Amino acid sequence: MKLSRWLPCLDWGRHYNRHHASQDGLAALIVTLMLIPQSLAYAMLAGLPPVMGLYASILPLLAYALFGSSRTLAVGPVAVVSLMTAAALQPLFPAGSAEYIGAAMLLALLSGLLLSVMAVLRLGFLANFLSHPVVSGFISASGILIAIGQLKHLLGISASGDSLLQLLPQLWRGLPAIHGPTLLIGLLSLAWLWWARAQLKPLLQRLGLSATAAGNVAKAGPVLAIIVAVVGVTGLNLDQAGVKVVGSIPQGLPGLTLPTLDLDLAMQLLPAALLISLVGFVESVSVGQTLAAKRRQRIQPDNELLGLGTANIAAAFSGGLPVTGGFARSVVNYDAGAQTPMAGVFTAVGIALSVMLLTPLLHNLPQAVLAATIIVAVLSLVDLASLKRTWRYSRQDGAAQLATLLGVLLIGVETGILLGMGLSLLLFLWRTSKPHMAVVGQVPGSEHFRNVERFSVIESPSVLSLRVDESLYFPNARYLEDRIGELIASRPQVRHLVLMCSGVNLIDASALDSLEAIVERLQTAGVHLHLSEVKGPVMDQLHRSSFLDELSGQVFISQFEALKTLSPQTLQTDPACTENQRHSAAQAGHPSSPK
Template sequence: MNPRLQRLFPILEWAPRYTRGEAINDLFAAMIVTIMLVPQSLAYAMLAGLPPVVGLYASILPLVAYAIFGTSRTLAVGPVAVVSLMTAAALAPIAAQGTAAYLAAAVTLAFLSGLILVAMAVLRLGFLANFLSHPVISGFITASGILIAASQLKHILGIRAEGDTLPRIVQGILGQITATNIFTLLIGVASVALLFWVRKQLKPRLIGLGLKPRLADLLAKAGPLAAIVASILLVVGFGLDRQGVKIVGEIPAGLPPFALPVFDADLWVQLLPAALLISLVGFVESVSVAQTLAAKRRQRIEANQELVGLGTSNIAAALSGGYPVTGGFARSVVNFDAGAQTPLAGAITAIGILAATLFLTPLFRFLPQAVLAATIIVAVLSLVDLKAIRRTWAYSKADFAAMATTILLVLFVGVEAGIVAGVAVSLLLFLWRTSTPHMAVVGQVPGTEHFRNVDRHAVVTDPAILSLRVDESLYFANARYLEDRIYAEVAARPALRHVILMCPAVNLIDASALESLEAIADRLRAAGVGFHLSEVKGPVMDALKRSDFFGHFKGQVFLSQFEAVRALLAETSGGAVVSTGRAAAPATECASGADATARQEPDKPVTAALASSPR
């Protein structure tokens, strides 16, 4: 089969070899994920400000699209909490919740997100997700989890409270706290307690009673359904909807509708920033989960093809009346643990969701909104990782600054502002760190060919030679710092005759840094000091050769720092014998001007030469 066709349609790779054993495992995993996904889909649609049935629509065709185009065997695509929150934040300025315009904007947002992801795949721009650092993503998810949980408290209390930031949510709740409906509160608190207990305790207890792990897992995952059934029976049996308990209401049954985005230029411009952020965040979350799970089975994820899989999934969501989707962490882990072997498990899950949409939606009419809120709260609180904040603080204050900025702005300003600020702070901190790169004066470890920092190791140096190691690529932001540091070191050494810049960590020298190197070489030569480079990487050397650098560079480029010091010591000591104690060998392979030359040196230990040189 054509390899290019297989890369575009990963289903062609595994489908021809599909086995009966894989089918059994996929069927079982699909059963568990379907049980989990039905209440979650209803709940997350409510979180996005959409009718609950829209969550079911967004859990059908996207799963089929990902099964065709995705590369992960176990990633479960559908509505997720964070993307639902971002959707609500993006649509709030455009239309009022519950209106046709709001739903049309959600469909358009999904379509636009899908186009962005596919375009990124065509242009192979998956690397853009790297700008979302782990501390920023971790802080964003933690803050979003807190914000989502807080926003659902109004449903637990049965009150009306608006707000899209933590202070406004708290203010709204406190302002309406006296209107709390006691029946709603009891249902909500009981549901939260039940779901937490089911998540943590039910499976091990069932196994302890003698049930097989798979059956115990299936029953444990059915916990949310049990809460749904019990609460519906309570509402119907005691007429709690007439006592002020807010219910989901009529949910239309039937196939997902065919929908088209609104082709309005002004609307697209309004939605574009949010669509871009949703695409990037969703892609990072999906790929992180997919790669983690794939590594456990020694499978491989193709990042750019994942863009295609997620992009087509979002387009499919839009065409079926849904809203933006991505790979969910919790349901993907459940899918993996349940034994899913191929993406067909997702397609089977889609069939289960479709069956629920066709036949079960009338049963959800009397479902209390408090139970859906409890489902959301239990799900998102598992995403809150407060320990990560402490770990990041202990390890890197700069990364902590980016994480803290993200968390605070998400909670107190807004979702989009938080993630944009987090990325901006990360990039600014990166520029700040690399603008003052770590540079170390190094000396030779006695008896070896290794050179280490003079402040950390017992090393041997010569006052006539300065060995300076730079631990960062050289570019416009640190070019002036490099010049200043070298001039300062030279000024402090009256006996200096040679400067060697070690470049083992230099992966790039841009035009600004190249001019700085030329200026350093000219200024040192005017002062009677030679300027040389050592351990320059091949691609960097190639770039230097493409320039006119070697047309006027009078120093040498040495293959290793050891050979640089050996050669220059021979010059400064009047042709002293320098070697490692082995048979004579070429002392250095260096470049002088544009040409490489080699010299043969006599035999004498390096440490002895250093010891006999002027101190």
């Protein structure tokens, strides 16, 4: 096994040059300016001291640079994972307490170990159980829940809860206690951040800056908000007037520490760690694949699992919280020209310098500014219009998305996403338990067979052609028996039933038992069962059973060949067309065995 398979840095590292370094350095500078306020804010969102967000943006970036496969993914604290961290820990310990901090580090360790084990066992497919509608509903609901949860910091009141049913009544009761200066700071920060996100770049371009330079400066909007807020609070002594500030932030790099090693607590946090791992992996891979495709690059899911796993382990041992690849900062990293994961290494150096030099300056940073930063960031994740699009396309997927959305908002984060996942799987089983089956007939003058209800086709009175458009497995095995029984009962003249299996990718043991029962019942009724267009892997499965020996009919390579053998007098062919099709098939080298 090549070492580079697990260490992608060996591939891009041997081609690293000065041009790459300059591009990565510029991207790192921009991402660092963006990551400082975000890291502080997302740690606060998780109920942790703000400095832990900075700690989680140093060693995890170095670990991902070694093991991750994406050239532009930016790892660190993100809003959704911070919300899930808070949801898992707040019922157990007081937010910000030593026990809470230790549990957060243990949660990061568990998530890192789970991701690393999944990488070694190549279990990335587990993330496929999070369907896109469920993820979309979860992210939109999380954005709404996070934004409403941060209103308490903007209003200067107390409120807590894991759902809207808990948060909204407390916010309502706290309205008479709104703190004026805090509200003013929060509203001004919101207005500036919202305006800077949409209007600052066009303004700078009109003033003569290039589009790239204007975009990079606009990304530093939150940093300017922090500077102005700190200066204002310090100059006007607003902290003495009741404005809540971040307070003392430890200066210096974090030491390597052990998270709380409590087996009972670990078992209690394991379900939350698994959900955080899956959600973080899905978000990271989605972003990584999107950005890689733009440069015609590829990412390896197993490497992403290992990269994110080691990043979380690094966070656990350096006083951080669970991390993953962030959408916004990864896009900024890409747009700023990052060429390799060295951009993440340079970003880690920038954060480390900030922790050593700048933390004393952040003492008077109002919590309302961090709350405004979170609100503006997460509202961009809310996409309620996707619910309408999904519902219009598939009501089953729309129902799963709606259930996830309402579950997260009204019950809680973990319950909501489990509800969406469970409903998705149940709806899938329900949908495939009644697969689409069409009676088909020959399109005149061709070798094609189509649904008799949709096309004008030719049917044989003695041969029933039934196309099955779904794999046959335990939920739909009985339905197949019932459907065939109905069709045979309504067609007493039928002597042959041909199952057209072009849409069948699997026949499990339950379906095989049903097919054997069907053969026996049809023989009793004087009808022979035949198969056509059976795919190679399915045929291999059938050869491992006694079914083909018990089959009363034959297995045909195509439906046309079946009708040609069983009822040639009903076929209507165009000789020239048929000859051309055979000639084309011969040129294409079509194999004679079913595929």
